[in-house]
Amino acid sequence: MKQLNQEEAKRICDRVIGLSKADECSVRIDGRRVGNVRFARNSVSTAGLSEDTSLAVTVAFGKRQGTATINEFDDKSLERAVRRAEDIARLAPENPEFMPAPGKQEFKASQTLVRETAAIDPDYRAEVASHAILACRKKNLVAAGFFTDTTGFETIANSKGVFGHQEYSGLDYTCTVRTEDGRGSGWVTRSANDVRRFDAREASDVAIEKALRSVEAKALEPGRYTVILEPAATSELLGRMFGAFDARRADEGRSFLSRKGGGNRLGEKLFDEQVNVWTDPWNPDVPVLPWDAGSMLPRERTSLIKDGKVASLEYSRYWAGKKGARAIGRPGNMIMSGGTKSLEELIADTKKGVVVTRTWYIRMVDPQSLLLTGLTRDGTFYVENGKIKYPIKNFRFNESPVAMLNNVEELGKPTVIGPDEVRYQMVIPPMRLSDFNFTSLSDAV
8 A cells, every 4th residue: 555645644534533433542543664685695695675555453341341453444443443343342351541532632743754765775775785785795704785775664543533634754784794614793783864974985894894803802801891882782672671660660679760668769860960861753863753652642852861860761652640740752762861972982092891793682680670691793803002003802780870881981973873672762972981891802803
């Protein structure tokens, strides 16, 4: 099905809501077109374009809810979906935490669609792959990567007057480069809303340089080190922390934000005063839709951490009602402030330390302290007197992002990182931290 414009989407939503006999009805339509090219061993392996549009209808009889999803939009299919959702709702048990659908909301549009990004075609995708492939062939290296571009829309509506429709676009690119003998590996990731901010050649060159520099890695004794973490190395670590700013978990004692004896740690200083984090749907680097489709509430510019203090917590509508707080839409991005220095300048100011390109295979060890474990990968280097001295073998680490952000020495210039494991679009600076805990060595490159 083609991408729907606002008028077409509203007509379908009105039709669905009009068909419902339930106490309330909510509709969400998602449509997207995703182009891709994948390459491996210096050759394109797959390329394609996929399109899909789906509609989810949720109805409620009292506190009983049901949902049905379809990807056909003729009148008979729409009615079948509504009746199916109603049948499910009648059979469902009552939800003790049921919240009625919100009334009409005002949504301030964000600039999520860039026409130049939406116009990406197969020739452009092939060119992205060719930059990495041809450069690696010349240097006897082996490249693998994946490039995707997405253009889509989201529509939300309910029987109480909520309606929102907005288009969006974006791209993501990852590239791994290895030496032919497998002893050196480099990696890069890039994301952008605007294709004009993406340079495929620059990205591939970063991965190539890391691969060449990471050969003949030496073993360094595990322990606590000063580290220079690239944004990609911290995105999943910090993303897990940002995703844990939930008021209910904190109030119920299930979070690092729980206070001993009860309550939460809102307003307490838990991080270095250099740490400032906020969410902003209208940020030009990582714009997101101005609503949270789950709650159908508007998103707002909200400070999460201010000068190292916990500035806000996320409240669901149910928990906000219990606590007399205000609920807003869940964020879709996270922005962390930084300085003006590049990664290279942070390295130049480091007497001794370790540069980490990437972390992966991250697992939770202790939710209440947010202790995580994982591995470094694809380019780990030892720094001495402001220069990278030699590549080192990878480490396993046990570290909490809370402790990390208490050990900040200096923050660099923030850069855009694509969706992490909790699906935030992020802006994160490279950072130099003290006392990062490497617990053992890993032979993987």
